[in-house]
Amino acid sequence: MTEIKLPEPTVKTLSKKSTITLVAGKARVLSGQDPDFVRADIGELCAPGLFPPGYKESLEETAATVMTEGRIGYTVPDGDNALKKLIFKHSIPDELQALILEKFEDEAKKQGVDFEKYKEDNMQKHVAVTHGGTGALGAAVSVFLTDQKNLILVNQRTWQNHNLIVDMHGGMIWPVPLIDEQGRVADPDSILKLCHPVKDRIAGFLYTLINNPDGAVITDPAEQAKLERIIKELGVPLILDVAYHRMVFNGKEAQPFSPDVLRQTVVCGTYSKTLQIPGERLGYISCLDPRVARFVYFYNRSHSGCPSVSPQRGLIAHLKKYETAPDEITDYNKKLLKEIEARRNILVEKVKEKLGWEMKHPGGAIYAIIPLPADLIKEFGDVDKFTLDLVDRGGVSAISGTVFEFRVRSTNNGYEVYTPLPTSPEVAYLRFCYGFTPLDRVELAVDHIKNFLVAR
Numbered sequence: 001m002t003e004i005k006l007p008e009p010t011v012k013t014l015s016k017k018s019t020i021t022l023v024a025g026k027a028r029v030l031s032g033q034d035p036d037f038v039r040a041d042i043g044e045l046c047a048p049g050l051f052p053p054g055y056k057e058s059l060e061e062t063a064a065t066v067m068t069e070g071r072i073g074y075t076v077p078d079g080d081n082a083l084k085k086l087i088f089k090h091s092i093p094d095e096l097q098a099l100i101l102e103k104f105e106d107e108a109k110k111q112g113v114d115f116e117k118y119k120e121d122n123m124q125k126h127v128a129v130t131h132g133g134t135g136a137l138g139a140a141v142s143v144f145l146t147d148q149k150n151l152i153l154v155n156q157r158t159w160q161n162h163n164l165i166v167d168m169h170g171g172m173i174w175p176v177p178l179i180d181e182q183g184r185v186a187d188p189d190s191i192l193k194l195c196h197p198v199k200d201r202i203a204g205f206l207y208t209l210i211n212n213p214d215g216a217v218i219t220d221p222a223e224q225a226k227l228e229r230i231i232k233e234l235g236v237p238l239i240l241d242v243a244y245h246r247m248v249f250n251g252k253e254a255q256p257f258s259p260d261v262l263r264q265t266v267v268c269g270t271y272s273k274t275l276q277i278p279g280e281r282l283g284y285i286s287c288l289d290p291r292v293a294r295f296v297y298f299y300n301r302s303h304s305g306c307p308s309v310s311p312q313r314g315l316i317a318h319l320k321k322y323e324t325a326p327d328e329i330t331d332y333n334k335k336l337l338k339e340i341e342a343r344r345n346i347l348v349e350k351v352k353e354k355l356g357w358e359m360k361h362p363g364g365a366i367y368a369i370i371p372l373p374a375d376l377i378k379e380f381g382d383v384d385k386f387t388l389d390l391v392d393r394g395g396v397s398a399i400s401g402t403v404f405e406f407r408v409r410s411t412n413n414g415y416e417v418y419t420p421l422p423t424s425p426e427v428a429y430l431r432f433c434y435g436f437t438p439l440d441r442v443e444l445a446v447d448h449i450k451n452f453l454v455a456r
C-alpha cells in the first residue's frame with residue numbers, strides 16, 4: 001500500500017525538533033527510577049498542601065452528580081454564562097474591568113436603564129472561556145491574522161508555544177529584543193526601526209505580562225511608558241498574555257496599561273498556573289470590544305467545542321468563594337506567592353554560593369534563567385548537549401536557552417524565523433522551573449549540578 005501523501009507544510013511541522021521534548025521524555029523515565037531526580041523542566045506549578053478553595057469539593061460534587069445522572073452535558077461553546085460573569089468580576093485585570101464598567105455606565109445612561117441591571121445583563125459579553133491559555137492565544141491571533149497582515153510582534157525571548165501558535169494559525173512571529181530579564185524596555189526608536197520594514201504587515205503585538213522563561217516583568221512606570229510608546233506608534237492591537245497574573249515578587253506589581261492601550265487590547269488568561277490546574281484546560285479571553293469575545297464562540301466550535309464542563313463547574317465554585325469566603329482566597333494567593341518566592345530566593349542564593357554563578361532574581365512567574373559559563377558550554381560542545389547530559393547523568397532536568405530564543409532574517413523570498421545555534425552565547429543558559437520543584441528540593445537540584453560538574 002502506498003503511504004499517505006502529506007503536504008509540505010505538514011511535513012515541515014512534523015520535522016520540528018525541540019530539546020524540551022527530549023528533556024521531558026528522559027526526565028519522565030529517570031524521575032520514575034530515581035527518587036532524588038529533580039524535575040525543573042516542566043512549566044507547571046505545584047505547591048503541596050495548597051489547593052484553590054472550593055475546587056476539589058466541586059469536583060467531588062460533580063462526580064457524584066455524574067454517577068446519579070449518568071451523563072455530562074455540553075455548555076455553550078464559549079463557556080457557561082455564570083462562569084463568564086465570575087471571570088469578569090474576579091479574574092480580568094482591574095483596569096480592563098474599570099474600562100468596561102465605564103462603557104456600561106455610558107450605555108446605561110443613554111438607554112435610560114439601571115446601571116447595576118445593565119452591568120449584570122452585559123458583563124458576560126466581554127468574556128469567553130477557552131481551552132486553557134493556549135486556546136485563548138490561538139483565538140486571539142486568529143481574530144487579527146489576515147493574508148496581508150500575517151506578522152505577530154513578540155519579544156525575542158518568549159514562550160516557545162507563542163511561535164507554534166502563530167505558525168499553526170498561518171502567521172509568523174516577528175521577534176525583537178524588547179525587554180530584558182530585569183524588566184527594562186529597549187529604546188522605543190530601536191524597536192520601531194526593527195519593525196519598520198514590515199510595519200504594514202504587523203497584525204498584532206503579543207506581549208507576556210510576566211515572561212516565560214525569565215520572569216521579566218515591568219514594575220517601573222518609566223519602562224512601561226517606553227512600552228506604551230512602542231504600542232501606540234505601531235498602532236496594532238495588543239494581545240496580552242497574563243498567564244502569570246499577579247505572580248510578582250518583592251511586594252511589587254506589574255505596571256498597568258493606560259486606557260488608550262487597553263481599548264486595543266485582548267487579554268488572554270489561564271488558570272493553569274495560578275490555580276495549579278493545567279490539566280483542567282481552562283483559560284479566558286476578555287476585551288472591551290464584545291465582538292472579540294463573540295469570535296471565540298466560533299473559534300471554540302471549530303477547534304475544541306466547549307471547554308470541559310467538570311472543570312468549568314470547579315472554577316465556578318472557586319470564584320464564588322471570592323464573594324462568600326474572600327479571606328480563604330486571600331490566604332491561598334498569599335501562601336502560593338510566598339512559597340514560590342521562597343523557592344526563587346533559595347535557587348538564586350544557592351547557585352551563587354555553591355556554583356559561583358551570578359544570576360538575576362526573576363521578577364515573577366515560576367522560572368529563572370541560570371547563565372552558563374562559555375568555557376563549560378565549549379567543553380560539552382553546545383548548550384543542548386550540556387542540558388541533555390545533565391539530565392542523563394546529573395539528576396536534574398532543566399531546559400536550554402535554544403527553546404526560548406527567536407530571531408528573524410531575510411531570505412530570497414521574504415523573511416524567516418530561526419533559533420540561534422546551540423553554540424551561540426545568546427542561548428547559553430538553563431531555564432530552571434521552580435514551580436514544580438518543592439521547596440526542599442531546590443537546593444538538592446543545585447547540589448546535583450555541582451556534583452555533575454565535579455564528576456565530569
Ligand SMILES: Cc1ncc(COP(=O)(O)O)c(C=O)c1O
Pocket residue numbers: 043131132133134135159208211212241243270271272278281282283
Ligand atoms: C507565557 C505562557 N502563556 C500561556 C501559557 C498557556 O498555558 P495553558 O494553555 O496551559 O493554560 C503558558 C504555559 O506554560 C505560558 O507559559
